[in-house]
Amino acid sequence: MLDVCLLGTGGMMPLPHRWLTALMLRYNGKSILIDCGEGTQIALREKGWSPNPIDIICFTHFHADHISGLPGMLLTMGNAERTEPLLLIGPKGLNRVVSALRVIAPELPFAINCVEIEGNEQTFSFDGFRIDTFKVNHNVVCYGYSMQIDRAGRFDRERAEKLEIPMKYWGRLQKGETIEDGDRVLTPDMVLGGARKGLKVTYCTDTRPTDSILEHAKGSDLLILEGMYGEPDKVAKAKEHKHMTMYEAAKIAKNADVPELWLTHYSPSLTRPEEFIRDVRKIFPNTIAAKDGRSIEFNFKEE
DSSP states (O other): OEEEEEEEOBOSSOBTTBOBSEEEEEETTEEEEEOOOTTHHHHHHHHTOOSTTEEEEEOSOOOHHHHTTHHHHHHHHHHTTOOSOEEEEESTTHHHHHHHHGGGSOOOSSOEEEEEOOSSEEEEEETTEEEEEEEOBSSSOOEEEEEEEEEOOOBOHHHHHHTTOOGGGHHHHHTTOOEEETTEEEOGGGTBOSOEEEEEEEEEOSOBOOHHHHHHHTTOSEEEEEOOBOSGGGHHHHHHHTOOBHHHHHHHHHHHTOSOEEEEOBOTTOSOGGGGHHHHTTTOSSEEEOOTTEEEEEOOOOO
16 A cells, blocks of 8 residues: 655745645655655644654755755654664755754764765665656756556466475565575566556656656656646746746646646645646646645555
């Protein structure tokens, strides 16, 4: 099961009913936070989730509305007596930025490991899932993220019995292990069918439309993109500041053939994003003008 919650949907500055950008994903006991704008801790509390179990924090870029909530988040984790290391992933300069922010959070009871993304794309693999990063087009270095959970093929008991593979190895082979059994090497492909569809969520803000977004969005169960502006006369402003309009996000969703699009990262001037959703849906019908706290739970589909 994969839980997804859009904690904050605001860009530039928080509003009374809209926190700054943050997305939380939870899978198999792991919690991954993407961006940590001001107010993220409050958004977490409103959701009923705790910041202490967060294992990984990813940053799209280093503008304040995406990272200004980090020092307070670290202090809260420390006050909860966390001891497990925390992994931070972000563009080059992450070590320098985190060190500067930690001037007000200098002593923590846990280690912080910073990993800076190299090149235009990079994949980080973890136990049971991976995070793909891809560069987009903002006025500073900025990355989008896809979280993917692969799913192995169905276990074939008949094949396992025919090959006389001891039952005690079945579970390990299903988990992807390779096993030496005397003179034989047992591999997962001996007892598993073809890979089945897993789960994928793609998230991207603060960018002009790019081919990299389209390519990484393909195959996603959910696409979350910024819809900074809904007013048709704001296209020039979006281009100048390297943001996306709702309509541009909808075109990407349409071309990527995703099931659903959530819009986020609204301009403070866009107080009622839903007012523009009818025209946006003319491009991509299953578009949601997301609000803070919007959640969804994904499960593997039975085949």
